[in-house]
Amino acid sequence: MVGKESDCVIAAHICQESEHCSLLYENFKKTCGKESEQCKTLDGGYLCAALRESLKETILWNCHCNDPSKAECTEIWKSLFEDICIQDAQMNQVSAFSDNYEDGFKQDFFSGNMEEDNQSK
Known part of the structure; x- marks a missing residue:
């Protein structure tokens, strides 16, 4: 059975008792909240992803909401694991990697074909 401290509300209260944890969490909420201006920029998204990483x-x-009807618990959980700001930054990283990889593949592919064509003539 999962311990009570794994409930996000209880975990948040325990976090508030630790200076280190509370500073990390408050900074994350302030910088990366839904209404944050930081969240509207790509750099802000990367910053939020880094701040979220520090919460690990x-x-x-590891908090969970065993009762999804508990709004406070769900709000805390979503702020940590379903933050659109962070998801956007992560998607941009994947997209940038995919674009770079695809361009490199096209160059290799086409340059390889051109060499084969020149050798066979």
């Missing part, structure tokens, strides 16, 4: 070392990282 806290009690919040």
Whole structure:
């Protein structure tokens, strides 16, 4: 059975008792909240992804909501794991990698074909 401290509300209260955890979480909420101006920029999205990464070392990282009807719990969980700002930054990273990889593949492919054509003539 999962311990009570894994509930996001309880985990948030425990986090508030730790200066390190509370500073990380408050900074994350302030910088990366839904209404944050930071979230509207690509750099802000990357910053939020980094701040979220720092939360992995806290009690919040493994929190769950066993009762989805508990709005406070769900709000905390969504702020950590369903943040659109962070998802946008991660999608841009994947997209940029895919574009770079695809361009490199096209260059290799076409240059390889051109060499074969020249050798056979």
